[in-house]
Amino acid sequence: MAHIGKLVVCGVGLIGGSFALALRRAGAVGRIVGIGRRREVLERACALGVIDEIAEGWADALDGADLVLLAAPVGQTDAILAAMAPHLRPGTVVTDAGSTKRDVVAALRSHLGGALADVVPAHPIAGAEKSGVEAAFAELYMGRKVVLTPLPESRPEAVQKVRDAWEACGANVVGMTPQEHDRVFAAVSHLPHLLAFGLVDDLAGRSNAPLLFSHAASGFRDFTRIAGSHPEMWRDICVANRVALLEELDAYLGELARLRMMLVEGDGDGLEAVFERARRARNAWAEGLPIRTAE
Amino acid sequence: MAHIGKLVVCGVGLIGGSFALALRRAGAVGRIVGIGRRREVLERACALGVIDEIAEGWADALDGADLVLLAAPVGQTDAILAAMAPHLRPGTVVTDAGSTKRDVVAALRSHLGGALADVVPAHPIAGAEKSGVEAAFAELYMGRKVVLTPLPESRPEAVQKVRDAWEACGANVVGMTPQEHDRVFAAVSHLPHLLAFGLVDDLAGRSNAPLLFSHAASGFRDFTRIAGSHPEMWRDICVANRVALLEELDAYLGELARLRMMLVEGDGDGLEAVFERARRARNAWAEGLPIRTAE
Structure with missing residues (x-):
């Protein structure tokens, strides 16, 4: 070089x-x-x-x-x-x-x-x-x-x-391309940060926040680690990439609406299928195996 | 004893x-x-x-x-x-x-x-x-x-x-009490699991899933670790505790609706205030300091 x-x-x-x-x-x-x-x-x-x-x-x-x-x-x-x-x-x-x-x-x-x-x-x-x-x-x-x-x-x-x-x-x-970059990172980075900040803020604003946090364990710790990130940096990222981030947030809200309906209906099979698909993809990714495209 | x-x-x-x-x-x-x-x-x-x-x-x-x-x-x-x-x-x-x-x-x-x-x-x-x-x-x-x-x-x-x-x-x-237990763990454990499973399932179902996962990094890894949990166990928990879980999910959807509006309006100050509050609570919790009740 x-x-x-x-x-x-x-x-x-x-x-x-x-x-x-x-x-x-x-x-x-x-x-x-x-x-x-x-x-x-x-x-x-x-x-x-x-x-x-x-x-x-x-x-x-x-x-x-x-x-x-x-x-x-x-x-x-x-x-x-x-x-x-x-x-x-x-x-x-x-x-x-x-x-x-x-x-x-x-x-x-x-x-x-x-x-x-x-x-x-x-x-x-x-x-x-x-x-x-x-x-x-x-x-x-x-x-x-x-x-x-x-x-x-x-x-x-x-x-x-x-x-x-x-x-x-x-x-x-x-x-x-810059467009592709911003869409990909809205999905795998910017949205997770927004979701983690949102969950901690939601709980921290409750009157029983001390009780809630006192029972949070290792799952909560990992899920919310990125809520310890720098607020100014993430403000800038969210505002700069808000078009792609809104698209990702809306797709996720659609997923949550489906999960919510399964809960309302007590649809255990539906929930298990979602959890199973997620676990398979997450474990494949964590082990460096190829992620299959959805059929 | x-x-x-x-x-x-x-x-x-x-x-x-x-x-x-x-x-x-x-x-x-x-x-x-x-x-x-x-x-x-x-x-x-x-x-x-x-x-x-x-x-x-x-x-x-x-x-x-x-x-x-x-x-x-x-x-x-x-x-x-x-x-x-x-x-x-x-x-x-x-x-x-x-x-x-x-x-x-x-x-x-x-x-x-x-x-x-x-x-x-x-x-x-x-x-x-x-x-x-x-x-x-x-x-x-x-x-x-x-x-x-x-x-x-x-x-x-x-x-x-x-x-x-x-x-x-x-x-x-x-x-x-059993009621208090189920409300507390719906908030700090069951909801985070549902959210993590949902995010991974949402991304895994995309036609560009391999591209997305190939760019996921350490923040994504921690946020989604609990999506590797046991599907049958979490199906049972979600169904058994669905009343409290639905209350928590709805509170969280309210938080996401507020964040969404801030993104739509490009409200950087509003986002930064949420992120700052979340970071303060998360870091205090991680360091074992008392969580203050919301004013």
């Missing part, structure tokens, strides 16, 4: 910091420059050896940059792109790590319209219990998936540069 | 087998007799040292028995009680390990109406990934909760015998 002479990471937290650490460990990068909202975060990133220096501004950051990773919460994308656009020069490849892609692509088109050949949106499917640069580690992306959603305008060389960088981090790179 | 001279376990699987192993390890039991649907299971239980002998039938099992634990799936309760009732003698205490309590209490009243002074329904809040007697282990109940739902007729000495047995297993015993 081509060496990245100068890497710029905008938003040096768990995601951006781990990308920097992984590339450095792979010997794939020269100098790593950080930029972001909060000076103290960047200073900690320097002290921890995650970045080499702090950019004074976008002009400074983009001067001679080979690759820029945008890794701030997606709600900040517009403001970041507006600030960086005037200083972006041909040959600097721009990618991102946002959990939604249609809104990021729209923002990229609106702000970097003249530079789309060097723009390659992406989404690493990785996270950890903790966030922030202190939680960053070089192995975060080992064996994890990264979805690239290149634009029709993206140059093959730019796509390759982003692919090489993620593969140097140990990730498996796959491609999708 | 009073020693249990002869213990009868009906249904020697994970739950019944672990109860037997724990009492034996505590030196709290003399002879352990197993009874159940399938001879080969009882023979394995003997071979594993979980029980000492296999009863030839209920007359044999109940002869001189101090304590009977019913630990078969709740759907079999009626048939089991009908078979055992003619052979039950005064002084033998009967308890169970069913996940629902109102239906078990109704069955106990209907079949053991003359012996209710010695009947103490219960529910150990414990389980494991695997089921069956091979999965049984003496430490299953260490530090776990066991809910007793004594009847108005239950003698204090019978309640104490059941409490002593569970405490000898290392469990923390609490008391509730």
Whole structure:
């Protein structure tokens, strides 16, 4: 792979910091420059050896940059792109790590319209219990998936540069359209988060909440683990991807209406058939076996 | 505590087998007799040292028995009680390990109406990934909760015998009415199971199921872990507790309707407030801190 002479990471937290650490460990990068909202975060990133220096501004950051990773919460994308656009020069490849892609692509088109050949949106499917640069580690992306959603305008060389960088981090790179990405992740990630947040909020608002929580056990713990996720990040994801998320929510409400009718009718056979199908699919998935398409 | 001279376990699987192993390890039991649907299971239980002998039938099992634990799936309760009732003698205490309590209490009243002074329904809040007697282990109940739902007729000495047995297993015993039990577990256990089964079934039935599952990650894994639970057991629980479960499902559907409206309106502040409240409650619970009652 081509060496990245100068890497710029905008938003040096768990995601951006781990990308920097992984590339450095792979010997794939020269100098790593950080930029972001909060000076103290960047200073900690320097002290921890995650970045080499702090950019004074976008002009400074983009001067001679080979690759820029945008890794701030997606709600900040517009403001970041507006600030960086005037200083972006041909040959600097721009990618991102946002959990939604249609809104990021729209923002990229609106702000970097003249530079789309060097723009390659992406989404690493990785996270950890903790966030922030202190939680960053070089192995975060080992064996994890990264979805690239290149634009029709993206140059093959730019796509390759982003692919090489993620593969140097140990990730498996796959491609999708932004539309496909947002539909898939609405189903397998954004909806489950919404459902878990909703269940905990529902119970926490009851007058007997202490009694309820005191009897919750390991099933509840696992089901609601994602309700401990970052509210601002998930607000941004839900709002950005609300069209696809509403479609998934409505499909799920249809499923719940069917289950509700089985409960009303005491239809044990119907419930068992649903549970059996779900268990079979879930266990096959957990064991890495192929999931069969519904007949 | 009073020693249990002869213990009868009906249904020697994970739950019944672990109860037997724990009492034996505590030196709290003399002879352990197993009874159940399938001879080969009882023979394995003997071979594993979980029980000492296999009863030839209920007359044999109940002869001189101090304590009977019913630990078969709740759907079999009626048939089991009908078979055992003619052979039950005064002084033998009967308890169970069913996940629902109102239906078990109704069955106990209907079949053991003359012996209710010695009947103490219960529910150990414990389980494991695997089921069956091979999965049984003496430490299953260490530090776990066991809910007793004594009847108005239950003698204090019978309640104490059941409490002593569970405490000898290392469990923390609490008391509730059967109604309260079923409402609490509908909220913190039965509804989450229904929701997880429903989500996996919804996705598994799509034409693009293989694509969806191939991008599911750790959040999905935890959220859906309980969708790998036993379909027959959960069918019985859902049917037995469907009144309380329907109340919980309807409350949750109200919560989802509110979240849906926030998505439709792009109400990021509203979503963030829900997510923040959920995260605070979930993290407090996970850290063992008190859950505050809603203002």
